[in-house]
């Protein structure tokens with residue numbers, strides 16, 4: 001499979017698509033990650049043949065040998081991106097080339113083969129085209145989930161010699177049930193997400209598996225998400241379980257933790273830094289401690305805080321709860337800077353604000 005020429009995808013459309021009226025019903029209030037489209041993409045990789053047998057087919061369960069390496073040693077990575085209906089009737093993706101590249105970087109870290117960028121992009125185009133009817137109108141989108149895992153039946157510990165790349169799609173509405181209301185986050189003082197030299201910068205299932213207990217603790221404490229501190233000193237704010245974090249200071253500047261290898265290099269994070277600098281805002285990628293957060297919230301130096309990622313785009317953080325007491329940032333409304341950044345970004349994604357950076361990829 002050549003990275004520069006179009007790959008031959010065999011197309012086998014489902015003969016049992018979901019009926020249009022049933023689909024319309026599902027799309028009314030799809031929530032997040034529960035409603036799936038009719039098709040999927042599958043591409044195989046073996047040590048001997050490399051990437052082969054790319055196909056678009058009916059969404060269906062996968063058969064795995066019980067000894068498949070992923071089930072034992074967790075060799076798995078994924079991506080997440082969205083397809084939108086633009087107001088002019090076309091369909092667009094936001095910076096899918098960045099997802100393709102990050103997928104390669106995650107693969108490299110997990111000792112997996114890298115899917116050529118062009119093949120990744122073609123897979124996305126193929127699925128979006130065949131499942132266009134699953135893109136909700138209005139605010140919703142089609143959340144695309146590319147992933148890859150080790151399928152070789154072998155219990156020895158070494159990188160697998162066989163993998164499956166798959167791409168599925170889920171019709172989604174708003175990510176957080178509360179909608180625009182600021183979220184409350186739980187500061188865990190027991191668990192960490194990633195340590196130096198670990199897999200924190202790779203988008204792998206294992207990072208999520210190890211964050212779930214903290215996430216459960218967050219929910220028990222009435223919070224929507226967890227905020228993790230660094231593993232070495234338990235001082236520096238890193239990110240949420242699946243979103244990067246920004247602080248808005250009283251001089252209008254933004255602070256966000258640097259990409260040190262222990263946090264995930266978010267594409268939304270990168271877009272926000274680029275947009276904020278373009279409009280003349282100072283953005284500092286520097287470490288910010290939890291004590292500073294507490295002090296700045298108390299003194300009023302910290303005006304707003306928000307989390308960002310593909311799924312929720314931008315979510316205002318209203319309050320942090322922790323065993324050492326709460327930090328209140330907002331009075332229950334999303335602050336003006338957070339709102340403006342979100343509006344600008346969503347506007348670009350939706351084709352309503354000029355796309356100066358060439359981020360919007362239209363599906364033809």
Ligand SMILES: *Cc1c(COP(=O)(O)O)cnc(C)c1O
Nearest residue numbers: 242243244264266267268309310
């Ligand atoms: C995917 C992800 C993000 C956000 O990345 P985006 O590219 O903006 O969607 C942030 N943190 C973690 C841990 C993630 O897995």
